[in-house]
Amino acid sequence: MSAVVFVHGVGKQYLSEDSLARDVVPELVGGARLSDGPVPASDDVSVAFYGDLFRPHGTRAGGEFPYEAADIETEDEFRLLMEWWAEAARTDPAVPAPNAPGSRGTAGWAASRALRLNSVRSALDALTGAAFLRGVLDRALIGDLKQLTAYLSDQAVRSAARARVAARITPATKVVVGHSLGSVVAYETLCDRTHHTGWDVPAFVTIGSPLGMRSLVLDRLDPAPDGNRRAVWPGPVRTWTNIADSTDIVALVRELRPSYGDGVTDLLVHNGSHMHDATRYLTAAETGRAVAAGLRADGTVRTADR
Template sequence: MAERAGDLPPGAVPDVKDVDVAFYGDVFRAPAAKGGQAGPRSAAEVTDPYEVDLLLAWAAAAGSPREQHGTKAPTPRTLQRAMNALLRSPFLPGPVAERFLLGVLRQVRRYFSEDVVRERAMEAVAARVGPDTAVLVGHSLGSVVAYEALCAHPEWPVRTLVTLGSPLGMPSLVFDRLRPAPRDGRGCWPDGLACWTNLADQHDVVASVKRLADLFAPVGAPALNAAGAAKAPPEAAARVLRDVPVDNGWKVHDLLRHLTARETGVAIGEGLRAG
């Protein structure tokens, strides 16, 4: 990461001991179901309305035609076709992809529907933020947790947010469920935050809305894309949201690909320089 961050002054590259990771995967762990596997074992068995809608929305983002159902629930065959469209996309290649994706659907649904899960996830982030924390990085659902935690803690010293493969802009299923709730179609800008860089691969179905600047940038503040960022005047560095495309190859949503992208290193490096 350090070598991808651009020209950093001496001492600006953090030591390993200065980098921390918030883990909250355990908040999604449920007791094993008696007699077998908890939750659906295939897309055809998905019945929760939120999970159904999320699966179909991701499949549509992957290029699968959105079928019209009227007032009827989608059939198991429709849901399996949607899953197959995702498995053919660059999103989650591999033999265990379907079972993994079913778990992701369940995690996202539980985060937005169960207050205790939401609170414990944000508490895990809060436990890792110290008085000298300058940059907060969130990937996938973790970008939602990072954003909501920042909004809930205006006293934090964090000045830079970096989101990777973020679903924050996804209408109805994510954006409209955020806390604090968006007002007049705009999400809250976390107090104290100076710079937000959002990175997404063009083929990432989770980050189906690539441009967050239209939804979150403070009114009157510059909302820059990657091309315009270099031309911005120095004063534009205050309260700016930049949407930056990345090419993650065949693993479009992969965290490691995001973290080893030069664009990510530059965004984090700028946050470290700003202090």
């Protein structure tokens, strides 16, 4: 019966609900405290965990799957990688643009396999050299983009992830926070009328969200947008705050209001060198205020000692 439900993003397949909670719950509580509260009690914040749905079955020597350029296997994966590259170049002067001389980033999916591989390798080199991604391995980047595209194309994974989120939301839930892919899972769950009987969610908070990416995400949502590409409002939600770092390549479209309606408030934050990190988002005053506003909606939430 948690007042706040946090829905995580990609790359959590080797964690658990408990290990993730140890990282994000204190930061969420701390962010609310920085915003002058009310501050939820730690045990009144829960994590909707679905990362294990992406964990490979069976055993594999050597641990993490050794993804490489050739593992970009679908047009969606290729297009997402190219969009990340273009956005990284826009926000980091040290990153060459895909169309810069010698960057080999102009080949499309329809090009020959050799040209596509050249573009993928160039994109990975550019991204892992960006200031905010330095030290990130190719295999991690590829694994993350594969999870986003897999969620949107694998109905079994999609249904199971949404069921995990729905199981955490109750009539007592006042705030749902969705990070990265978790914002997509949370949005679709909140839109699903088969789940939200009795739900009344004063605040939906999305952080580092890809929900604004039209062809790759928005156009593939369930429920689908209308003929004008206007998305459905998540029924039980009263207010929606969308928060993005200005250099977050995952949150390529930082304003959701044009696509999701005037009920969305779009805000920018600065997360330093870890532009997409959930804990950086959670400790931002803007996130804390959005969470606190939801908790303040009717004044009945159990709060921590200040």
